[in-house]
Amino acid sequence: MNLRPRVIELAQDYRKAHAPLTPERLAGGIGTSLSYGKLPEGKFGALVPEKRHILIDQDSTPKRQRFTLAHEVMHFLIQQDDDLLSDLHEAYEGKELENQLEALCNLGAAEMLLPSEIVDTALVKKGQSPRLVPVLAEAQQVSEEVVIIALAERGPTPSIVLMAGSKPLRVYFSAKHPHIFDRVSRGTGFRRDDPLVVAFETGLPQKTRTTLPNHTVLYGLEAYPQGGRVYAVYKELKN
Ligand SMILES: [Zn+2]
Numbered sequence: 001m002n003l004r005p006r007v008i009e010l011a012q013d014y015r016k017a018h019a020p021l022t023p024e025r026l027a028g029g030i031g032t033s034l035s036y037g038k039l040p041e042g043k044f045g046a047l048v049p050e051k052r053h054i055l056i057d058q059d060s061t062p063k064r065q066r067f068t069l070a071h072e073v074m075h076f077l078i079q080q081d082d083d084l085l086s087d088l089h090e091a092y093e094g095k096e097l098e099n100q101l102e103a104l105c106n107l108g109a110a111e112m113l114l115p116s117e118i119v120d121t122a123l124v125k126k127g128q129s130p131r132l133v134p135v136l137a138e139a140q141q142v143s144e145e146v147v148i149i150a151l152a153e154r155g156p157t158p159s160i161v162l163m164a165g166s167k168p169l170r171v172y173f174s175a176k177h178p179h180i181f182d183r184v185s186r187g188t189g190f191r192r193d194d195p196l197v198v199a200f201e202t203g204l205p206q207k208t209r210t211t212l213p214n215h216t217v218l219y220g221l222e223a224y225p226q227g228g229r230v231y232a233v234y235k236e237l238k239n
Pocket residue numbers: 071075102105
């Protein structure tokens with residue numbers, strides 16, 4: 001039982017039925033109203049099913065708001081799908097259920113806003129490179145989070161894709177291929193000699209073998225700094 005293709009199909013059907021996915025059409029497709037306001041630190045959106053309402057963080061950029069909105073719509077669509085919901089509850093429980101549900105909503109949101117055909121074409125042309133994050137985000141007018149999720153899902157070698165920024169450097173957002181076990185959460189910091197810190201401070205792309213912060217497994221890392229951020233792809237190494 002694989003939930004991911006079913007979530008992607010839900011998202012594709014929604015995109016086809018409601019394109020172009022303006023914020024109003026995104027929310028309207030499930031019959032919810034939409035407003036923007038203050039949310040607790042670290043939260044970007046909330047679905048209030050009983051009020052058929054979606055609240056979006058007023059301080060996010062418009063592209064990030066659109067991604068958050070698509071994510072909340074996915075919560076609603078999964079909630080309405082009895083088969084999917086019962087399979088999800090059968091496969092996971094507790095914190096892991098929560099993590100899986102969030103990852104599935106992210107996956108569906110990314111598919112809604114950035115069709116997988118576009119991602120696959122870019123991967124064939126440019127390879128599984130962190131450069132694709134800012135390039136595709138700009139070309140397709142989606143948030144970088146959307147591209148990060150899509151690249152982690154569709155890259156030919158299982159990988160973790162992330163972006164980091166700030167001083168000291170910390171993780172802004174990350175996504176992982178379902179076969180990868182390690183995960184890094186938002187806010188995770190880096191050692192001073194980490195290749196991502198080197199990329200950030202020198203402005204030079206890095207290509208090396210390294211571990212994720214606070215982990216022990218080695219990955220093939222490519223890091224690409226641009227515009228005050230570092231984009232990174234950690235590829236699984238074949239033994
Ligand atoms: Zn969520």
